[in-house]
Amino acid sequence: MELVTLANGERAVRDRLTGEVMHSAVGPREEPMQLYVKAARLEERLASAADSPLVLLDVGLGAGSNAALAFALSESRTNGAGTRRLQIVSFDRSTAAMELALGEHAQALGFTDAARAAGRALLEHGHAEAAHTSWRLSLGDLPGTLRALPHDVADVVFWDPFSPRANPTLWGVAAFSALRLACRDGCTVHTYSQATRVRSALLLAGFHVGLGVATGHKETTTIAGVGAPRGAALLDRRWLERLNRSSAPLPDDVDPKDALDALARIAAHPQFM
């Protein structure tokens, strides 16, 4: 892991093994806000009067910027009725990026002092507790660690592994099917990818899939949900037509001999009816 400076002057963490930079488009302070926290309507959902906590799966803890921002937003709420507790579960097989992020550049990587203290407790004890927020680390290989979750527990998912090129396992039907089991009704899934094969994998796993917000040089990203995500434009029949003309319509874990069947299953998804 190393710190790099992006073209816009923001600092970010680069993984030397894959060569990929975390939040490379606009940096770790702006991208988590637009693509994850705002797109998930986290503030609004936390303002609800529900007794049960809002459960956020932070898939790919990495340098912790997405989770730290959710943590800071949750902790910035004042006490009182209608403040729902946030429960963050972060998944990763390594804490190397997080260890780097909690050093002297923590603020540039999006950490408030409280989020940095919680991040340190997370690495030391595997969990951190604060006034409105619990944060737990699930250390191990995905998607196995997702399969270990009880079913129907998650409300929001930040899906932020490395790209499908560097990390194909986490963008296929098997990984999204494991995720789907953990998600309850109304859960929304947010990810930076706009790839056709990723959207196909989400549809095949049973999610509804729509267009996510623009970020950096990307015109769209992807939002998925158990049921149609509120306010999102769902992929429509024109997308289906383009899918059938695409040179890479399906994820790697669909056997080419099953491709026609998979395309037929996507076309029969309720969101296209």
Ligand SMILES: C[S@@+](CC[C@H](N)C(=O)[O-])C[C@H]1O[C@@H](n2cnc3c(N)ncnc32)[C@H](O)[C@@H]1O
């Ligand atoms: C793009 S980074 C995450 C960035 C992070 N969300 C942030 O806000 O800084 C992707 C992370 O996914 C983790 N990862 C990739 N493949 C994994 C796997 N199979 N199991 C667990 N973690 C994995 C990597 O170790 C890396 O830390």
